[in-house]
Amino acid sequence: MRLLFSLMALGLLMAxxxxxxxxxxxxRQLVQAVAREELVPRYTTLAAAxxxxxxxxxxxxxxxxxxxxxxxxxxxxxxxxxxxxxEFILYGPISRDYRxxxxxxxxxxxxxxxxxxxxxxxxxxxxxxxxRFASVSAASQGLTALERLLFDGNAPDLYFAxxxxxxRRCAVSSAIxxxxxxxxxxxxxxxxxxxxxxxxxxxxxxxxIDEALTRLVTDHITSLExxxxxxxxxxxxxxxAEVRPTLAEGWRSGLSMRAIIINLExxxxxxxxxAPPPSGAGASVGxxxxxxHHVAATLPPDIxxxxxxxxxRPRLILxxxxxxxxxDLAELSLPDALGVIIGFNxxxxx
Amino acid sequence: xxxxxxxxxxxxxxxxxxxxxxxxxxxxxxxxxxVSACLDADNKAAVAVFSLDGSLRFTTALPERGxxxxxxxxxxxxxxxxxxxxxxxxxxxRRTGSVLQVITAPPGRHFYGHGVFSADGTLLYATExxxxxxxxxxxxxxxxxxxxxxxxxPSFGTGPHDIAFLPNRQHMVVAxxxxxxxxxxxxxxxxxDQMDPSLVVVDPATGKALMKIELGAGLRGLSIRxxxxxxxxxxxxxxxxxxxxxxxxxxxxxxxxxxxxxFLGMPEDDLDAFRNYVGSxxxxxAERIVAATSPIGNTVGFWDLESGRxxxxxxxxxxxxxxxxxxxxxxxxTSGNSGIRMxxxxxxxxxxxxxxxxxxxxxxxxxxxxxxxARPRGA
Numbered sequence: 001m002r003l004l005f006s007l008m009a010l011g012l013l014m015a016x017x018x019x020x021x022x023x024x025x026x027x028r029q030l031v032q033a034v035a036r037e038e039l040v041p042r043y044t045t046l047a048a049a050x051x052x053x054x055x056x057x058x059x060x061x062x063x064x065x066x067x068x069x070x071x072x073x074x075x076x077x078x079x080x081x082x083x084x085x086x087e088f089i090l091y092g093p094i095s096r097d098y099r100x101x102x103x104x105x106x107x108x109x110x111x112x113x114x115x116x117x118x119x120x121x122x123x124x125x126x127x128x129x130x131x132r133f134a135s136v137s138a139a140s141q142g143l144t145a146l147e148r149l150l151f152d153g154n155a156p157d158l159y160f161a162x163x164x165x166x167x168r169r170c171a172v173s174s175a176i177x178x179x180x181x182x183x184x185x186x187x188x189x190x191x192x193x194x195x196x197x198x199x200x201x202x203x204x205x206x207x208x209i210d211e212a213l214t215r216l217v218t219d220h221i222t223s224l225e226x227x228x229x230x231x232x233x234x235x236x237x238x239x240x241a242e243v244r245p246t247l248a249e250g251w252r253s254g255l256s257m258r259a260i261i262i263n264l265e266x267x268x269x270x271x272x273x274x275a276p277p278p279s280g281a282g283a284s285v286g287x288x289x290x291x292x293h294h295v296a297a298t299l300p301p302d303i304x305x306x307x308x309x310x311x312x313r314p315r316l317i318l319x320x321x322x323x324x325x326x327x328d329l330a331e332l333s334l335p336d337a338l339g340v341i342i343g344f345n346x347x348x349x350x
Numbered sequence: 351x352x353x354x355x356x357x358x359x360x361x362x363x364x365x366x367x368x369x370x371x372x373x374x375x376x377x378x379x380x381x382x383x384x385v386s387a388c389l390d391a392d393n394k395a396a397v398a399v400f401s402l403d404g405s406l407r408f409t410t411a412l413p414e415r416g417x418x419x420x421x422x423x424x425x426x427x428x429x430x431x432x433x434x435x436x437x438x439x440x441x442x443x444r445r446t447g448s449v450l451q452v453i454t455a456p457p458g459r460h461f462y463g464h465g466v467f468s469a470d471g472t473l474l475y476a477t478e479x480x481x482x483x484x485x486x487x488x489x490x491x492x493x494x495x496x497x498x499x500x501x502x503x504p505s506f507g508t509g510p511h512d513i514a515f516l517p518n519r520q521h522m523v524v525a526x527x528x529x530x531x532x533x534x535x536x537x538x539x540x541x542x543d544q545m546d547p548s549l550v551v552v553d554p555a556t557g558k559a560l561m562k563i564e565l566g567a568g569l570r571g572l573s574i575r576x577x578x579x580x581x582x583x584x585x586x587x588x589x590x591x592x593x594x595x596x597x598x599x600x601x602x603x604x605x606x607x608x609x610x611x612x613f614l615g616m617p618e619d620d621l622d623a624f625r626n627y628v629g630s631x632x633x634x635x636a637e638r639i640v641a642a643t644s645p646i647g648n649t650v651g652f653w654d655l656e657s658g659r660x661x662x663x664x665x666x667x668x669x670x671x672x673x674x675x676x677x678x679x680x681x682x683x684t685s686g687n688s689g690i691r692m693x694x695x696x697x698x699x700x701x702x703x704x705x706x707x708x709x710x711x712x713x714x715x716x717x718x719x720x721x722x723x724a725r726p727r728g729a
Contacts, residue, residue, distance in 0.1 A: 247596075
């Protein structure tokens with residue numbers, strides 16, 4: 001099936017006329033357009049969703065009610081969706097001050113999130129002020145930690161118990177939500193501010209523009225690699241006996257497939273921005289992403305359960321292969337179409 | 351797929367014949383020069399020598415990706431090893447870039463990408479795989495006799511990777527990665543559950559192991575791969591973890607001459623940033639600071655060698671190669687997609703090196719400091 005996908009996409013690639021690589025001026029305009037029209041709007045959405053989530057927690061913790069818990073869960077979903085729409089970008093201010101690591105912490109290693117959250121819950125006092133909270137383990141500061149607090153086991157009920165533990169749980173959750181909102185608004189401000197990253201692109205020299213373009217293409221291809229490898233293959237296992245449902249991103253909140261769908265939509269949008277029509281490369285990668293999206297959209301929300309279900313598992317394998325062929329195609333065509341070279345010490349190091 | 355040796359070597363000869371492209375007249379100079387394997391915009395492999403002002407001295411085309419380099423003392427020879435499981439190494443004049451010779455691994459063996467010269471520059475030791483059995487071998491090549499292979503000795507482990515001399519220049523330390531591979535199955539790990547990584551000190555005069563350090567059953571999946579040795583005899587080693595992705599073992603350690611080992615610790619967030627993978631390790635010019643890179647984690651981290659204290663990390667996309675800069679506490683770092691930078695331990699900003707030449711290349715895994723001056727071949 002993978003071969004078929006690749007051949008279909010290659011057919012598209014070869015049917016399109018070859019286009020000259022963009023000139024230096026065109027590259028600057030391209031990078032600026034991608035940043036202005038693709039990246040900044042996503043960080044705007046992210047900052048808004050995180051601010052709304054922070055507000056939801058403030059309200060909920062003032063009077064924890066069942067209805068309120070549904071509200072913070074909905075706010076979490078909006079926030080997680082916004083993050084899924086931009087998590088594949090490492091280029092730019094998100095990479096400063098370990099912000100990327102503080103937004104979410106997945107895949108989780110060595111139970112770092114679980115231990116970090118437990119340690120936070122066990123402590124007391126004024127350790128949740130913005131200044132002090134920013135220095136706790138990054139694993140406990142992000143959406144992954146908040147998901148655990150809000151969705152793990154009988155988690156929502158723990159907010160309604162009377163006493164210190166419930167109050168503390170709400171305070172920790174609020175601190176995480178506030179931190180996420182603060183980080184997101186900082187990223188947005190550093191993109192759009194007077195001396196921000198967007199303004200810097202106006203005056204950046206050619207190597208800096210080339211690096212931006214290279215990094216964006218790298219982020220594009222890497223994101224597909226992560227979906228293929230970490231989000232799908234790791235959960236699927238080599239055989240049905242080796243399914244690992246708890247390796248799925250967002251398995252506690254039931255958002256694992258939804259996150260992939262949003263990822264694919266965002267990567268498709270980035271593809272259109274980087275290689276707009278009539279780019280053959282853009283069209284073929286876009287078609288491959290559409291195939292993957294089409295398969296993903298028909299699958300149930302819980303990847304782990306789907307992987308273990310003999311009836312559904314082949315569809316998930318189909319999705320994995322579709323993502324992989326989109327990645328292969330992107331790697332084959334995008335760098336060349338954009339005139340950049342991509343190194344992957346990260347993938348095939350030694 | 352079996353490689354047809356003859357046609358492959360013919361391709362190698364064709365690829366490197368007369369392809370050296372001197373970028374400027376080379377001259378004996380005290381200016382520090384660096385060497386690294388790389389790829390150009392057309393994905394063609396090369397090895398490049400460059401200076402700190404960002405200009406290329408030369409690039410020499412290679413038939414496929416190179417890995418590490420080895421500098422022959424008292425000579426102008428520079429060896430570029432093929433990336434594993436390649437079976438060739440090119441001898442290049444490090445002043446001009448011209449290819450002097452091609453060395454091939456004997457039948458049934460391949461190189462692992464690293465090698466080291468004896469102190470007098472007469473013998474080259476290369477880490478090799480005896481494919482039939484998976485045993486690690488150190489091939490011995492006589493540099494004075496056109497790099498004829500004159501013998502071999504065991505590496506006392508599986509999958510030897512990096513190799514370095516200890517300061518006495520008599521004994522070598524070998525990083526046995528513990529991973530068995532076969533060229534027919536590429537880079538696939540064939541012994542995940544039986545990995546046996548080790549550090550071995552070998553006396554090349556006798557071919558005997560003087561010391562073998564293993565990390566223990568709990569760290570079986572921690573492949574020891576790269577080395578940097580201080581003049582005080584402390585060996586820094588960098589590891590790659592192949593076990594459960596949810597584990598998080600320490601990745602950088604040191605071994606004293608008496609075999610005492612320790613891991614260089616770091617806070618969990620920092621360890622997490624390395625993503626269970628170290629691509630290269632280095633010491634700074636003063637040999638007080640250790641640097642380790644992770645291209646998977648886009649991270650370079652620093653430690654104080656003596657105290658083992660973690661000094662922080664920086665982000666750089668796809669960073670892998672690392673070598674000492676001339677100034678104390680500063681490293682030169684290379685990347686597959688963001689060029690070459692200077693990384694001072696005291697500053698969070700990494701300064702881009704050069705502007706034009708170096709940005710056009712994809713820099714491969716390792717960069718090495720060439721000694722500032724090179725005597726002519728045979729002198």
